[in-house]
Amino acid sequence: MIKFTLNGTEVETDAPATLRLIDLLRDEFQLIGSKEGCGDGECGTCSVLVNTLVQNSCLIPIGAMEGAEIVTIDGFCESEQFKLLSECYSEAGAVQCGYCIPGMVMASAALLSKNPHPTEDEIREGISGNLCRCTGYNMIVDAIDLAAKKGEGLW
Structure with missing residues (x-):
């Protein structure tokens, strides 16, 4: 089980640790504001904040997100x-x-x-x-x- 904070809410998932963050956000959490453009970290359309740093979610395996604070455009748009x-x-x-x-x-x-x-x-x-x-x-x-x-x- 991988636990992290997503747009201010503590969440957990039992998805495989190798699953890309972009896929988890879009498929499991239905957060579709971040898009996959290039799939290899070149374009930035999948950018999210991870512990306040801009990261390409297409490059991050969710196993690396244990305990992280993730903010997507879907959550940020409320600020x-x-x-x-x-x-x-x-x-x-x-x-x-x-x-x-x-x-x-x-x-x-x-x-x-x-x-x-x-x-x-x-x-x-x-x-x-x-x-x-x-x-x-x-x-x-x-x-x-x-x-x-x-x-x-x-x-």
Whole structure:
């Protein structure tokens, strides 16, 4: 039995320890906000927070999650931080097809929680594990910068 915290709730599973976290989240817990894009850790669409760090859930066997605190976009969307990021992504025009957005938002949240006043270079580094084919990144960088400015004290 593997036990961990998922979006603030203690859970357990008897799934095989080698099962990928993305599969467990989507299939057993019906948390479909994180998507599988590449399946090999290159695109970031499956990004979740594990103990506050951005991780690609397609690469993590659930056996490594014993005692971990996992936050998915499905749980994060209930937070004030998400509401601010959502508003700023919209205001900056940073959402087009939307496929990368769950991973980008999770990377944004991780960055801002550790560094509430990042420089442009720090923002670009913070989202560097996430691919976006629509926006060219500038609008996403603008959105994160806007969230940093508007979110004084929130992070």
